Amino acid sequence: MNTQFNKGVIEMCVLSLVSQKDCYGYELVEKISQRIEISEGTIYPILRRLTQEKYFETYLQESAEGPPRKYYKMTQLGRQETEKLLAAWRKFANDVNMIIDQRK
Amino acid sequence: MNKNDFLKLLRTELQDLPADEVNEIIRDQEEFIREAMSAGREEEQVIQSLGSPRDFAKNVKAQQQIDRAHSEPQLTKQMSSTLKAVMAILVLAPFNLIFFLGPFLGIAGMTFGVWATALAALMLLTLLFIAFCLSWLFLSGSVWVHLSTFFSLLGGVALSVLILIGVYYFTKFLVRMTLSYLSWNLKFIQEKA
Numbered sequence: 001m002n003t004q005f006n007k008g009v010i011e012m013c014v015l016s017l018v019s020q021k022d023c024y025g026y027e028l029v030e031k032i033s034q035r036i037e038i039s040e041g042t043i044y045p046i047l048r049r050l051t052q053e054k055y056f057e058t059y060l061q062e063s064a065e066g067p068p069r070k071y072y073k074m075t076q077l078g079r080q081e082t083e084k085l086l087a088a089w090r091k092f093a094n095d096v097n098m099i100i101d102q103r104k
Numbered sequence: 105m106n107k108n109d110f111l112k113l114l115r116t117e118l119q120d121l122p123a124d125e126v127n128e129i130i131r132d133q134e135e136f137i138r139e140a141m142s143a144g145r146e147e148e149q150v151i152q153s154l155g156s157p158r159d160f161a162k163n164v165k166a167q168q169q170i171d172r173a174h175s176e177p178q179l180t181k182q183m184s185s186t187l188k189a190v191m192a193i194l195v196l197a198p199f200n201l202i203f204f205l206g207p208f209l210g211i212a213g214m215t216f217g218v219w220a221t222a223l224a225a226l227m228l229l230t231l232l233f234i235a236f237c238l239s240w241l242f243l244s245g246s247v248w249v250h251l252s253t254f255f256s257l258l259g260g261v262a263l264s265v266l267i268l269i270g271v272y273y274f275t276k277f278l279v280r281m282t283l284s285y286l287s288w289n290l291k292f293i294q295e296k297a
Contacts, residue, residue, distance in 0.1 A: 010295045025132060026139035038295075040140075041155040044132055045163050045294045052171060065142055069135060 010038060011046055012089060015074075015082040018056060024069040047072060055081060107137050110151045117161030121168065129164065159196075163294060166192035170286050179276060186279050189286050197293050204285060215278060218271045226264035233257040 013032050017023055023031075029043050050056050055078030060068040074082070105113075111130055118126045133154070140150040154160070169192045173185035190208070194201055201208075236257055240250060 008291070008295065011291065024139075025136055026143070029136070030143070039155060040136070040150075040153040041160060042294055044129075044136070045160075045167065047132075048129075048164070049167060049291075049294075052167075066138070067135070069139075070132065 009089075010036070010042060011050070012085055014043065014046055014050065015055070015078065016086065018072050019074050019079060019082045022071045022073045024071050026069075028072075050078070054078070105151050106147055107134070107141075107151065110137070110154070110157060114157040114160060117157050118164065121164070125168075162192070162196045163290075166196050166286075166290055166293075170283060170290065173279070173283055179272070179279070182279055183275070186282055186286075189283070193286055193289060193293075196290075200289055200293060204289075208282065211278065215271060215275055218267070219275075222264050222267040222271060226261065226268065229257060229260040229264060233261055 010032065013036070014028055017028055017031055025044060025047060028047075029038070029040050032038055032043070033040070047056070051058060051072070054075055056072045057075055058070050058072055061071055063069050111134060114133060115126060115130055118129060136154070137147070137150050140153075141147055166189065169185065169189040173182055173189050176182040176185050190201070236253060240254075243250060
């Protein structure tokens with residue numbers, strides 16, 4: 001997989017996953033790395049940034065297996081921005097596909 | 105390297121950040137390693153996947169510098185924070201700013217030049233204006249010549265003030281553009297797989 005494609009989209013994957021349900025860090029890494037090759041250290045800086053930008057709030061919740069986990073929850077602001085970003089992405093991906101599929 | 109070594113190293117690298125922020129970061133990394141291990145992964149391999157504590161710390165510091173510059177209300181302090189943010193990104197990824205640095209230094213230098221010139225002009229013209237007003241009564245010659253000198257000097261003072269206001273807003277704009285460019289750049293550095 002060409003890693004050039006990864007740039008910019010990981011943040012969008014994180015936003016999209018958290019907008020569906022509250023997630024903890026490792027869960028996000030697992031879900032994304034099932035499909036996209038990422039180095040695992042990249043997720044936390046992104047989570048920290050998105051939290052600082054007030055897209056996410058965090059809370060601690062006890063887990064069955066041990067110490068509490070930190071969950072990331074989307075704010076109203078985060079939801080708005082995610083909607084915009086996803087709409088732009090869908091249009092872009094669609095346009096690229098149209099161009100690729102013309103090549104016959 | 106095991107988990108405790110990694111966290112200890114990370115703490116050392118982060119030591120000039122505020123303590124509660126460091127604790128938060130260590131907590132997050134600790135949670136990550138714990139979760140990965142309870143999912144059945146090797147400690148050694150998990151640590152490796154996180155990359156070096158030094159790079160991690162540089163990344164956090166660059167981000168923090170950008171945030172600080174963003175929230176600085178005073179323009180002069182904001183400018184110095186922005187320069188520090190540029191430095192922090194240079195340390196993190198020296199080649200990332202290669203196309204940015206030339207134009208940035210050029211424009212920043214020019215802006216500085218305009219500041220200096222306008223300030224100097226303002227001071228000089230104000231002094232001349234005051235001197236002229238004080239000596240008006242003692243000058244001989246046509247009153248029209250004096251009036252025109254009076255208004256030229258006044259106009260010069262006003263023009264320098266206008267240029268200063270303009271360059272003030274331009275500097276603000278430049279700082280804002282620089283910060284958004286740096287944020288965008290850091291995003292790419294962070295997502296480098």
